[in-house]
Amino acid sequence: MKILTFSTLFPSSVRPSHGIFVETRLRELLKSAQVEARVVAPVPWFPSTGARWGEYARFAATPRREQRNGLEVLHPRYLLAPKIGMTAAPLTLALGARAAVQQLVDEGFDFDLIDAHYYYPDGVAAALLARHFRKPLVITARGTDLNLIPQYPLPRRMIQWAARQADASIGVCAALMHVLGDLGIERARLHVMRNGVDLQRFRPLPQAQMRAELGIDGAPLLLSVGHLIERKGHHVAIDALAALRSTHPGARLVIAGEGQEHERLLQRARERGVADQVRLVGSVPNTELLRWYSAADALMLASSREGWANVLLEAMACGTPVVATCIWGTPEVVTDDAVGRLVAERSGAAFADATRALLAAAPDRLAVRRYAEGFSWDATSQAQVRLFQSLAGAQAGVLRHV
Numbered sequence: 001m002k003i004l005t006f007s008t009l010f011p012s013s014v015r016p017s018h019g020i021f022v023e024t025r026l027r028e029l030l031k032s033a034q035v036e037a038r039v040v041a042p043v044p045w046f047p048s049t050g051a052r053w054g055e056y057a058r059f060a061a062t063p064r065r066e067q068r069n070g071l072e073v074l075h076p077r078y079l080l081a082p083k084i085g086m087t088a089a090p091l092t093l094a095l096g097a098r099a100a101v102q103q104l105v106d107e108g109f110d111f112d113l114i115d116a117h118y119y120y121p122d123g124v125a126a127a128l129l130a131r132h133f134r135k136p137l138v139i140t141a142r143g144t145d146l147n148l149i150p151q152y153p154l155p156r157r158m159i160q161w162a163a164r165q166a167d168a169s170i171g172v173c174a175a176l177m178h179v180l181g182d183l184g185i186e187r188a189r190l191h192v193m194r195n196g197v198d199l200q201r202f203r204p205l206p207q208a209q210m211r212a213e214l215g216i217d218g219a220p221l222l223l224s225v226g227h228l229i230e231r232k233g234h235h236v237a238i239d240a241l242a243a244l245r246s247t248h249p250g251a252r253l254v255i256a257g258e259g260q261e262h263e264r265l266l267q268r269a270r271e272r273g274v275a276d277q278v279r280l281v282g283s284v285p286n287t288e289l290l291r292w293y294s295a296a297d298a299l300m301l302a303s304s305r306e307g308w309a310n311v312l313l314e315a316m317a318c319g320t321p322v323v324a325t326c327i328w329g330t331p332e333v334v335t336d337d338a339v340g341r342l343v344a345e346r347s348g349a350a351f352a353d354a355t356r357a358l359l360a361a362a363p364d365r366l367a368v369r370r371y372a373e374g375f376s377w378d379a380t381s382q383a384q385v386r387l388f389q390s391l392a393g394a395q396a397g398v399l400r401h402v
Helices: 018-029 055-061 084-108 119-133 153-165 176-184 207-214 234-246 264-273 289-295 309-319 348-361 365-375 378-400
Strands: 002-006 036-040 065-066 071-074 113-117 137-141 168-171 190-192 221-225 251-257 278-282 298-299 322-325 340-343
Touching: 002 084, 002 119, 018 036, 018 071, 018 378, 036 084, 071 084, 071 278, 071 289, 084 119, 084 153, 113 119, 113 378, 119 137, 119 309, 137 153, 137 176, 137 378, 153 207, 168 176, 168 207, 190 322, 207 289, 221 289, 221 309, 234 251, 234 298, 234 348, 251 289, 264 278, 278 289, 298 309, 298 348, 309 365, 322 348, 340 348
Parallel strands: 002 036, 002 113, 036 071, 113 137, 137 168, 168 190, 221 251, 221 298, 251 278, 298 322, 322 340
Antiparallel strands: 065 071
């Protein structure tokens, strides 16, 4: 079976961590040996690779075509205009990608199905492409695409249209599929297929050794991982660290990620009097995160929105318990107090209380690892294969009778 994976969320040689969760699911699916895939991962058009343009320059530097881990990936350009970008993006995305998709067909890759990721604008654009190429369509929802964007009237209507065009929708957690159900989409076409965790990449390493290598002393080490944006809650983690001083005065917080909140987070640490206990280490390659997870005593995830937070499973696969906001798919990831704590209130005080209780309980790291082992990719990959085969087979039957 040949599938075309379509998403703006996919790594490239110039942005190797961008959308890595989409690449991971596809790579796991390919291990089934029942699927062949090509990837069309459009990037916004930008005219210059000059260093002064920062992230925008990376768009221009992205190769038009490349090989990643044995996958053929095309990066066509699309227009993302300021101010009107949000509403026009599905159309410009589809128009920009159509020639690249046709190129793959002309080269002999006449795919059976479009596997799209992220409902808006990607899923809407994929629905336009599916109609043009007369192919079945599956759209996977991942978080903000359904727990935030439908608040805007026009994108909500486009999401509803795309969901009706799609032969099936997948949610990485049940909460996301409830959104589509509430938008009037037939429940029989909604499927929950959770993300797994790469249990070979994320594995426990000796904690003392990792602390020594990373320059961490023996005090409790808390870790917060993700883009430096407000909704990831790194500022809440800083507040929690300050609130922990009464019981854990030597605790440290390491924040791994990069983004627009960098200076604000440093300022917050100064205001809370914990500047010397907070360390921002920048973006850490996915392959290196296990060292930080293994060194930490707890991962803190104070997000305001999450679909399925991969960092929680990654940390637990390394034996590290977690403290996380009780939102969306997170209660489906953390179901046992023996591996973590869920926090109802997104505040420093609430996270400090939960972290204090977790540190006092001192969860067994081997038990935390065993819990994560229940989230391998096998079940999800096989569920995808069954769904894709059923849709491709149905399409073939329709074409035989046309």
